[in-house]
Amino acid sequence: VCLEAASLGKPILCFDKAGGEPEFVEDDCGFIVPYLDLDAADMNLISLRSLRYSNPNAKITLVCDINTVQSLETCKHPILQEANQTISVKTLDQPASFRNRFIKTSLREHLSGDFLYLDADTVIRGDLTPIFNLKTSFAAAPNHSGSGDPAEMPFDEKENFDLLGWALPTQYYVICRSLFYPQFRSNTLCFSILL
Numbered sequence: 001v002c003l004e005a006a007s008l009g010k011p012i013l014c015f016d017k018a019g020g021e022p023e024f025v026e027d028d029c030g031f032i033v034p035y036l037d038l039d040a041a042d043m044n045l046i047s048l049r050s051l052r053y054s055n056p057n058a059k060i061t062l063v064c065d066i067n068t069v070q071s072l073e074t075c076k077h078p079i080l081q082e083a084n085q086t087i088s089v090k091t092l093d094q095p096a097s098f099r100n101r102f103i104k105t106s107l108r109e110h111l112s113g114d115f116l117y118l119d120a121d122t123v124i125r126g127d128l129t130p131i132f133n134l135k136t137s138f139a140a141a142p143n144h145s146g147s148g149d150p151a152e153m154p155f156d157e158k159e160n161f162d163l164l165g166w167a168l169p170t171q172y173y174v175i176c177r178s179l180f181y182p183q184f185r186s187n188t189l190c191f192s193i194l195l
Contacts, residue, residue, distance in 0.1 A: 044120040045079045051124045052082060058128070061085045063110060065099045087111075108181060119177040131180050139180035142171075 051058060062083035064072070069088040072080055080086060087110050091099045107117060116131055118124070131139070150169045161168055 042077075042079070045077075045082065047118070047120055047122050047124070048079055048082045051118065051128075054124045054126055055128050059084050061087060061111065061115075063087045063089060063103055063107060065089055065091045065103065104179075111181075112183070114180075114182045117179040117181060122178060134180060134182070136180070137182060141178045 048060060048062075051060060060083045062079065062085070064086070066088045069086060071077075072086075089103050089106065089110060091102050094102075104117065107115070114132055116128060150171070153168070158168065
């Protein structure tokens with residue numbers, strides 16, 4: 001796998017002292033996660049580092065609920081050093097799934113200009129700058145889970161399409177794990193009803 005990744009010019013991630021792998025990782029082709037350091041191996045940190053590696057000029061803003069930011073600060077989590085900026089968002093005392101969706105749908109209130117939202121467990125493998133050249137009011141990746149049939153779309157998501165006056169997709173519908181938000185007023189309206 002490492003040889004294939006190296007031949008494709010893709011970053012390599014491996015654990016230090018795990019035997020053999022680190023010789024594939026040089027300063028310019030990946031990074032080494034400290035052996036058995038679960039904080040450093042946390043998927044969110046790996047995601048952020050993959051973004052930093054593949055898009056070194058990206059401005060990375062970490063947006064979390066207040067309790068998460070406090071926990072990260074308390075344990076001096078290295079993800080705070082990787083991000084250019086950290087924003088704490090006040091949310092209701094609800095389950096993590098609610099807090100996640102609340103933050104995701106209110107990002108426009110906290111960020112200005114065009115931005116690309118990426119879920120914290122997304123591994124970035126290439127240059128993302130072409131996304132910022134899109135001439136659109138919104139863009140997202142299709143949801144390829146299941147068969148891809150829009151009939152699999154959850155009922156509450158179908159209701160949102162109706163509320164916005166949008167036709168249901170004929171092939172795939174989007175998954176809210178990577179979203180491009182150009183600076184448009186309609187984005188604020190759209191995401192305020194998704195909550």
